[in-house]
Structure formats: C-alpha cells, structure tokens
Amino acid sequence: MSRPAPTPAPMAAPQGQTCALCGAPKSSAAPAEFAQLTAIARPKTLAPGQTHTLQGDAARDYAAVTSGVAKLVKGAEDGRSQIVGLLFAPDFLGGAMGAGDGTEAPYTIEAVSDLTLDLFPRAPFEALVARTPALETRLMDQARDELLLARDWMVLLGRKTARERVASFLLHVDAKMRPSACACAPGFELPLGRADIADYVGLTIETVSRQMSRLKKDGVIVMDGPKQVVWVDTAQLQVIAGF
Amino acid sequence: MSRPAPTPAPMAAPQGQTCALCGAPKSSAAPAEFAQLTAIARPKTLAPGQTHTLQGDAARDYAAVTSGVAKLVKGAEDGRSQIVGLLFAPDFLGGAMGAGDGTEAPYTIEAVSDLTLDLFPRAPFEALVARTPALETRLMDQARDELLLARDWMVLLGRKTARERVASFLLHVDAKMRPSACACAPGFELPLGRADIADYVGLTIETVSRQMSRLKKDGVIVMDGPKQVVWVDTAQLQVIAGF
DNA sequence: CGCTTAGTTGAAGCGAATCAAAACTAGTGG
DNA sequence: CCACTAGTTTTGATTCGCTTCAACTAAGCG
Numbered sequence: 001m002s003r004p005a006p007t008p009a010p011m012a013a014p015q016g017q018t019c020a021l022c023g024a025p026k027s028s029a030a031p032a033e034f035a036q037l038t039a040i041a042r043p044k045t046l047a048p049g050q051t052h053t054l055q056g057d058a059a060r061d062y063a064a065v066t067s068g069v070a071k072l073v074k075g076a077e078d079g080r081s082q083i084v085g086l087l088f089a090p091d092f093l094g095g096a097m098g099a100g101d102g103t104e105a106p107y108t109i110e111a112v113s114d115l116t117l118d119l120f121p122r123a124p125f126e127a128l129v130a131r132t133p134a135l136e137t138r139l140m141d142q143a144r145d146e147l148l149l150a151r152d153w154m155v156l157l158g159r160k161t162a163r164e165r166v167a168s169f170l171l172h173v174d175a176k177m178r179p180s181a182c183a184c185a186p187g188f189e190l191p192l193g194r195a196d197i198a199d200y201v202g203l204t205i206e207t208v209s210r211q212m213s214r215l216k217k218d219g220v221i222v223m224d225g226p227k228q229v230v231w232v233d234t235a236q237l238q239v240i241a242g243f
Numbered sequence: 244m245s246r247p248a249p250t251p252a253p254m255a256a257p258q259g260q261t262c263a264l265c266g267a268p269k270s271s272a273a274p275a276e277f278a279q280l281t282a283i284a285r286p287k288t289l290a291p292g293q294t295h296t297l298q299g300d301a302a303r304d305y306a307a308v309t310s311g312v313a314k315l316v317k318g319a320e321d322g323r324s325q326i327v328g329l330l331f332a333p334d335f336l337g338g339a340m341g342a343g344d345g346t347e348a349p350y351t352i353e354a355v356s357d358l359t360l361d362l363f364p365r366a367p368f369e370a371l372v373a374r375t376p377a378l379e380t381r382l383m384d385q386a387r388d389e390l391l392l393a394r395d396w397m398v399l400l401g402r403k404t405a406r407e408r409v410a411s412f413l414l415h416v417d418a419k420m421r422p423s424a425c426a427c428a429p430g431f432e433l434p435l436g437r438a439d440i441a442d443y444v445g446l447t448i449e450t451v452s453r454q455m456s457r458l459k460k461d462g463v464i465v466m467d468g469p470k471q472v473v474w475v476d477t478a479q480l481q482v483i484a485g486f
Numbered sequence: 487c488g489c490t491t492a493g494t495t496g497a498a499g500c501g502a503a504t505c506a507a508a509a510c511t512a513g514t515g516g
Numbered sequence: 517c518c519a520c521t522a523g524t525t526t527t528g529a530t531t532c533g534c535t536t537c538a539a540c541t542a543a544g545c546g
Contacts, residue, residue: 078485082401151393154393209527
C-alpha cells in the first residue's frame with residue numbers, strides 16, 4: 001500500500017497542474033516527447049456524478065485526467081458495486097478500455113468531483129504511440145503501476161479489517177492528493193463521500209463512518225467537517241493500516 | 244469473471260503443451276515471431292511449495308510458465324496472506340517484477356503443482372522485445388488481461404458472499420484448465436489445495452470446505468476425492484457466482 | 487501400524503451488515 | 517438572517533455470515 005510513487009512524469013499537461021489547496025505548481029512541465037499529444041487532445045468537462053463511459057459501451061477514445069477525480073466502477077445490477085480504481089490528475093485512462101476494436105468497456109467511468117479530461121481519438125493516438133517509444137514506455141509503466149495497485153487492493157479487500165482498510169485508504173488519498181512538492185498544510189480534502197469510500201474499500205457507509213470516528217477519537221486524524229482532513233499522523237496510520 | 248479468453252497465443256512453447264487429462268495438444272505452435280525466444284530460454288523446474296522469487300528480492304529474470312501452476316502471493320508477516328494471481332501454462336510472468344533495474348519483487352512466486360519455467364535473462368530479453376513489435380504487443384495485451392482479471396477479483400473480494408466466491412473460483416479454474424480445444428471429460432483436477440483456494444478467494448479453509456460440500460449436496464458439482472472434479476453444471480455455477 | 491498432513495464437520499464468538507433514527511450540512515427562498 | 521428542505525453523515529440496536537476453536541475422518545507413507 002501507498003508506494004511513494006517516484007515522481008510520475010505527467011501524461012499530458014496542457015496547463016500546469018496546481019495544488020488545489022495552496023496553488024503551488026503540482027508537477028513540472030511535460031517532457032518534449034509528449035508535446036504532440038496536446039495537438040490531438042480534445043478537452044471534456046464533467047460535473048460530479050456524470051459518467052464518461054458506461055460499463056458495456058464500446059470504448060471510443062483514450063483519455064487523461066487533467067483535473068479532478070474520477071472513479072472506475074464495476075458490478076452493480078443488484079445494487080452491489082465496487083470501485084476498482086480512482087483516477088487523479090494527471091492519470092491516464094489506459095486499461096479502461098477492452099481489447100482491440102469495438103470491445104465493450106469493462107467498467108463505468110464516473111466523475112467524483114468536477115472533472116476535466118483530455119480525450120485522444122483512437123486512431124491518431126495509436127499512430128502517435130507507435131512512433132513514440134518514450135510514450136509507449138510510459139503507457140507500459142502506467143499499466144504496471146495500475147496492476148501493482150490493484151493487487152495491493154486485493155490484499156486489502158481479501159484480508160484486512162475495517163480499521164485497517166480505512167487507514168489504508170486515507171494513506172492512499174494522502175499520497176495522491178498531497179505530492180511531496182507541495183508544502184502546504186499537513187491535511188487534504190477528501191474527494192469522495194462516505195458512500196464512495198465504502199465502495200472502494202469494500203465496506204458499508206456506516207462501518208466507514210464508525211471507523212473514521214474511532215480514528216478521530218484516537219487522535220490519529222483531525223477533521224473539520226466530514227470531508228476536510230486537517231491533520232494526519234501518517235506514521236501512526238501506517239501502523240494501523242498493517243502490511 | 245471468467246471471460247472466455249480468445250485463444251491466447253502462447254508466449255513461448257518450446258515443446259507443444261498437452262492437456263494434463265487427455266494428452267491432446269493444448270495450443271497451436273508458437274508464431275514465428277517468438278521463435279527467437281526459445282534461443283535465450285533457460286528451463287527451470289520446481290517442486291510444489293518451492294519458491295522462484297521471494298517478495299522483497301531483486302527481480303532478476305523474466306519467465307514464462309511452460310507446465311504446471313504457480314501462484315503470486317502477497318502479505319503474510321503475521322500469517323495472513325493473499326494470492327493475487329494464478330499462473331497457468333503458457334502464462335508469462337510479466338508484472339511479476341518491479342519497476343526498472345534492481346527493484347524488489349512485489350510478491351512471492353511459488354509452485355503450486357510440479358512446475359516448469361522458461362527463464363529469460365533480463366538484458367537479452369529486453370533487447371529482443373525492443374526490436375520485436377509483435378512481442379511488445381503481446382506483453383501489453385497480457386498486462387491488460389492481468390489488470391482486468393485483478394479488478395474482477397477485486398469485485399469478488401470486496402462484494403461477493405462465500406458461496407459466490409467459491410462458484411466464481413471453480414468457473415475460473417474450469418476456464419483455465421479446460422481449453423475449448425480439449426474434448427475430454429467435462430471435469431478437471433483442482434491444482435490447488437483448500438488452503439490455497441482460501442487464500443485466493445479471501446476466505447478460510449473451513450468456509451471453502453463448507454461451500455464445496457454445499458455445492459456437492461446441491462448437485463452443482465460432482466467430485467471424486469477432494470481434488471478431482473468429475474462434473475460441473477457450468478450454467479448453474481454462473482448463476483450462483485453472480486455478476 | 488502409528489504417524490503426519492489434508493479435508494470435513496460441529497459449536498461458539500465476533501466483526502461487519504442491516505435496520506432504524508437522530509444530527510449535521512448545504513442549498514433555497516422567504 | 518433565519519426557516520425549511522433534501523441529502524449526507526453519525527450513532528445506536530440487532531442480526532447474520534464468516535471466523536475461530538475444536539474434534540474427527542480419510543488418505544499417504546515411513
């Protein structure tokens with residue numbers, strides 16, 4: 001859980017990303033290799049709750065998150081659903097499409113917060129990748145990172161207690177929302193509501209709430225309202241989160 | 244769960260794979276593009292329980308399973324462990340190594356049955372991949388398939404009941420062990436013991452055993468001893484396994 | 487034949503889900 | 517600014533499914 005993520009090179013950063021809290025630039029400029037990406041990018045904006053792709057639809061374009069947070073959701077006809085991944089800027093929606101042409105998308109992509117995407121039409125994107133080895137490498141790296149994260153999450157879902165899951169989740173969001181470059185307050189805003197957290201860690205809303213209350217009571221986290229995390233004892237959380 | 248897997252081209256097949264049950268050839272000959280792989284392959288044999296790589300070790304070589312079944316295991320210092328993937332011939336151990344050079348392996352690779360591997364030393368393998376686009380594509384496809392499977396398993400671990408998990412597991416093994424080409428008896432041998440099944444589906448040995456007994460009692464599966472599955476009602480299992 | 491290991495079955499305990507209701511937050515309009 | 521409402525979060529009481537603990541059975545092997 002919570003690998004430090006060795007400063008991921010941004011996939012596409014037309015405008016410089018800035019920290020939502022302190023306004024400091026979040027990532028350095030995109031390497032020259034990726035400049036051509038911006039040429040074929042088409043921007044798209046989504047409000048919270050809106051979906052970009054539905055599970056079962058044909059996958060049309062490739063896409064990258066330029067701001068906000070999106071979730072990948074699976075399952076659900078009888079109400080049960082599981083979030084299989086969260087996407088923060090500047091993540092790329094790589095594995096989000098099925099194999100070859102016209103295969104149906106394996107999960108629904110939904111905006112959690114206000115979300116902006118860069119869409120890359122299939123044909124020109126694949127052509128660009130074919131003649132840009134550096135880009136292909138990045139794609140491969142992202143796929144590997146996603147796989148490692150998915151498997152970490154398998155351990156969480158298969159073997160961890162409710163307390164451990166919530167602690168792990170907080171560490172994960174902390175790492176994603178507060179890059180080392182940003183030196184603002186030692187807290188962050190939760191981009192997800194309790195229902196989404198529950199879907200991500202495989203618990204119910206009530207259990208998540210109870211565990212959050214317990215962490216507050218134990219002084220491991222300090223909050224201001226249900227979404228604003230003012231302070232976290234990272235070391236302590238790591239102990240609680242377990243292996 | 245249990246996507247039909249559109250006849251995966253074998254990664255490396257020095258000798259033709261044969262069905263463990265009926266001896267029929269399991270997969271067609273390897274495409275010409277992959278012939279050079281066999282040139283750099285070094286075979287390795289492992290007995291059940293032996294490990295190929297330990298979680299935390301430096302990843303040395305790439306590898307492919309040529310026969311038998313291997314498991315990828317995570318976690319474990321306090322006894323809890325989770326199997327994050329099973330490898331059947333002719334699977335490739337792609338995501339099994341960390342990033343770049345000398346990064347530590349993210350999980351332990353252990354033989355479940357008698358296992359034979361083809362090892363590919365890092366340098367020549369990467370050189371070969373760099374000049375063989377078809378191979379690179381195969382690698383990418385495998386990574387994507389593994390990611391999809393890992394996320395299917397996240398749904399299983401996060402949201403399914405014990406009964407659904409065991410049914411899903413049986414379907415998964417059925418699909419892996421009984422390729423459509425093989426027309427032998429409508430059963431298969433479980434390559435894993437109850438303990439490994441439990442680690443894979445996130446339950447305890449006892450619960451797995453109970454659910455298996457229930458499936459037998461309900462007539463959904465017929466067994467001869469604890470490992471030999473004589474017959475399965477695939478359609479019924481799919482209903483039980485849930486979405 | 488005893489020993490070991492794997493699997494099955496039973497009884498009791500516990501952690502998370504479920505059911506239910508109160509407290510809080512945010513948005514809207516008087 | 518405050519009252520009103522809709523949605524979210526928190527808290528409590530109870531239930532249920534899985535785990536835990538424990539005994540027993542079956543198969544492999546010196």
